[in-house]
Amino acid sequence: MDQRYDLVVIGGGSGGVRAARMSATYGARVAIIEEYRMGGTCVIRGCVPKKLFAYASRFHESFEIAESYGWSVNASFDWSVLKANKDKEIARLERAYTAGLDGAGVEIIKDRAVITGPNTVQLQQAGTTLEAKTILVAAGGRPFVPDIPGAEYGMTSNEAFELEALPHSILIEGGGYIAVEFANIFAGLGVHVTLLYRGDCILRGFEDELRRGLEDGLVRRGIKLIYETNLLEIRKSGDDLTAVFSDGIEAPFGAIMFGTGRRANTEGLGLDTVGVELNEDGTIPVDTYSRTTCPSVYAVGDITGRAALTPVAIREGAAFAETLFNDNPTEVDLSQLATAVFADPEIGTIGLTEKEAATHGDIDIYLAQFRPMINTLTDRTERMIFKLITDGNSGKVLGCHILGPGAAELIQLVAVPMGMGATKADFNRAIAVHPTAAEELVTFKKPTYSYRGGKRVG
Numbered sequence: 001m002d003q004r005y006d007l008v009v010i011g012g013g014s015g016g017v018r019a020a021r022m023s024a025t026y027g028a029r030v031a032i033i034e035e036y037r038m039g040g041t042c043v044i045r046g047c048v049p050k051k052l053f054a055y056a057s058r059f060h061e062s063f064e065i066a067e068s069y070g071w072s073v074n075a076s077f078d079w080s081v082l083k084a085n086k087d088k089e090i091a092r093l094e095r096a097y098t099a100g101l102d103g104a105g106v107e108i109i110k111d112r113a114v115i116t117g118p119n120t121v122q123l124q125q126a127g128t129t130l131e132a133k134t135i136l137v138a139a140g141g142r143p144f145v146p147d148i149p150g151a152e153y154g155m156t157s158n159e160a161f162e163l164e165a166l167p168h169s170i171l172i173e174g175g176g177y178i179a180v181e182f183a184n185i186f187a188g189l190g191v192h193v194t195l196l197y198r199g200d201c202i203l204r205g206f207e208d209e210l211r212r213g214l215e216d217g218l219v220r221r222g223i224k225l226i227y228e229t230n231l232l233e234i235r236k237s238g239d240d241l242t243a244v245f246s247d248g249i250e251a252p253f254g255a256i257m258f259g260t261g262r263r264a265n266t267e268g269l270g271l272d273t274v275g276v277e278l279n280e281d282g283t284i285p286v287d288t289y290s291r292t293t294c295p296s297v298y299a300v301g302d303i304t305g306r307a308a309l310t311p312v313a314i315r316e317g318a319a320f321a322e323t324l325f326n327d328n329p330t331e332v333d334l335s336q337l338a339t340a341v342f343a344d345p346e347i348g349t350i351g352l353t354e355k356e357a358a359t360h361g362d363i364d365i366y367l368a369q370f371r372p373m374i375n376t377l378t379d380r381t382e383r384m385i386f387k388l389i390t391d392g393n394s395g396k397v398l399g400c401h402i403l404g405p406g407a408a409e410l411i412q413l414v415a416v417p418m419g420m421g422a423t424k425a426d427f428n429r430a431i432a433v434h435p436t437a438a439e440e441l442v443t444f445k446k447p448t449y450s451y452r453g454g455k456r457v458g
C-alpha cells in the first residue's frame with residue numbers, strides 16, 4: 001500500500017471528520033485515524049447520548065403537569081430500555097459517519113496515532129508509518145479526575161453513559177455544563193442527586209439571574225446542593241461509596257461522578273518531537289487558520305482550547321479544509337457564540353453578560369421574569385427569564401440570555417439577527433407571535449434599567 005497522503009487526520013470526532021470529508025471532496029488524498037469509535041465525543045459519549053438522556057429525564061415533569069390538565073398518568077421507567085435504544089442510535093450514527101467518510105474517499109484507519117516527524121505519523125498497533133504533507137490534530141479531550149484517594153471508585157461522563165443499572169443515589173462533583181446536565185438527568189430518572197461545587201453558585205461565567213434561576217429549578221427537582229466544599233476522599237463501603245468532604249463530613253452514596261472539567265489529549269501524541277508548543281493546560285495554541293508552531297501540523301476542536309463545543313470543532317474543521325484544499329483562506333470567527341445548558345429549566349445564551357457589558361460603555365438592560373403559560377394551571381411557581389443587553393447609544397443587541405422551556409432552540413434563532421448586528425429597534429420591527437414566551441424579545445417598551453458611565457441607573 002502506498003502510504004503517502006496529502007492529509008492525515010488524527011481523531012475521528014466532530015472536527016476531524018468534517019475536515020477529512022471536505023478535504024477529500026476537494027481532491028486531497030486523506031486518511032483519518034481513530035483509536036476508539038468513529039464520531040468522537042459528541043456522537044459516542046457527549047452531546048447526542050446526553051440529549052437523549054435529557055429527553056428521557058423530562059417526561060417526569062410532563063407527567064406532573066399533565067395532571068393539572070386533566071390527565072391521570074401511571075408511569076414507570078426502565079433504564080435498560082433507554083440504554084439499549086440509546087446504544088442502537090449511537091451505533092447507527094457511527095455507521096453513518098463511517099459511510100460519509102467512505103463515500104468521500106477518505107481512508108479510515110482504526111489505530112492509535114503518534115506523530116514521529118513533521119510529515120510522519122506512526123500507527124501504534126500496526127507498527128507502520130504514514131507520510132503526510134499535512135497533519136491535522138483533532139484528538140479532542142478526556143474527563144479530568146482530581147487526584148484524591150479512592151478516585152478510582154468514582155466515574156466520569158464516559159461511564160455514566162454505560163451504566164448497567166441506575167444507582168439509588170449519586171454525588172456529582174463540579175458546577176459546569178456536565179455536572180449540571182447530569183444532575184438533571186439522574187434526578188429526572190428518579191435518582192437522589194447531590195451536587196457538590198467548590199464555588200458559591202453553579203455555572204460560573206453565565207448571567208447571574210440565569211444561574212440563580214437554574215439553581216432554584218434544581219432545588220425544586222429535589223437536587224441537594226453543597227457549595228464551597230471539595231471531595232477529599234472516596235472509600236468503598238459494601239455496595240455503597242463513602243464520600244469524605246473538606247468540611248469533615250462523611251456520607252454514603254450509590255455512585256460518585258466527577259464533572260470536574262476536561263483535559264486535552266495531547267499527552268503521548270509526539271507533539272514535542274516536531275516542536276509544537278503547548279499551553280500550560282496542555283491545549284495546542286493555534287492562529288486563526290488553526291496553524292500550530294510546526295508549519296505542517298494544524299489543530300482543530302477541543303484540543304486547541306478555543307471553545308469546547310461541537311459546532312465550533314466542525315466550523316474549524318471546515319475552515320481548515322477550505323484554506324488548505326480549496327484555495328479559499330478562511331478564518332474562524334468565534335466572537336459571538338451561542339450555547340445552551342440542557343438542564344431543567346434550560347439555558348440559552350449568547351454574547352456579553354451584564355457584568356461584561358457594563359465595562360464596555362453605556363448599556364440598557366431589558367429584563368422579563370414570568371411564569372411560562374404552561375405552568376399557569378399548575379402549582380409550579382418556576383419563572384422564565386429573558387434578558388436583553390443593548391448598547392445605550394446605538395441600541396445594538398450585545399447579549400441575550402434565556403432561562404426556561406425551549407431556551408436552547410430560541411437562542412439559536414436569536415444568534416441570526418445578532419450575527420447581523422441587529423438593534424433593539426430591529427427586534428421590535430417583528431410583530432409578536434402570540435401567545436408565546438419569546439414575544440417578550442420583541443415587545444419590551446423601555447429598558448428595565450441602564451448603566452451610564454459604568455454606574456447602574458433606573
Ligand SMILES: Cc1cc2nc3c(=O)[nH]c(=O)nc-3n(C[C@H](O)[C@H](O)[C@H](O)COP(=O)(O)OP(=O)(O)OC[C@H]3O[C@@H](n4cnc5c(N)ncnc54)[C@H](O)[C@@H]3O)c2cc1C
Nearest residue numbers: 011013014015035040041042046113140301302308309310
Ligand atoms: C458529556 C458531554 C456532553 C457534551 N454536550 C455538548 C453539547 O450539548 N453541545 C456541544 O456543542 N458540545 C457538547 N460537548 C462537547 C463536544 O462533545 C466536543 O466539543 C466535541 O466533541 C469536540 O470535537 P473534537 O473533534 O475536537 O474532539 P472529539 O469529538 O473528542 O474527537 C477526538 C477523537 O480523537 C480520538 N483520538 C484521541 N487521540 C487519538 C490518537 N492518538 N490516535 C487516534 N485517535 C485519537 C478520540 O478517540 C476521539 O474519538 C459535550 C461533551 C461531553 C463530554
Ligand SMILES: NC(=O)c1ccc[n+]([C@@H]2O[C@H](COP(=O)([O-])OP(=O)(O)OC[C@H]3O[C@@H](n4cnc5c(N)ncnc54)[C@H](O)[C@@H]3O)[C@@H](O)[C@H]2O)c1
Nearest residue numbers: 146174175176177178179259260261262308309340341342
Ligand atoms: N451543553 C453543552 O454545550 C455542553 C455540555 C457538556 C459539555 N460541554 C463542553 O464541554 C466542556 C467540559 O465540560 P465540563 O462540565 O467538564 O467542564 P466545565 O469547565 O464547564 O466545568 C468544570 C467544573 O469542574 C470544577 N472543577 C474543576 N477542577 C476541579 C477540582 N480539581 N476540584 C473540584 N472541582 C473542580 C470547576 O469549578 C467547574 O465547575 C465545557 O466547557 C463545554 O464547552 C458543552
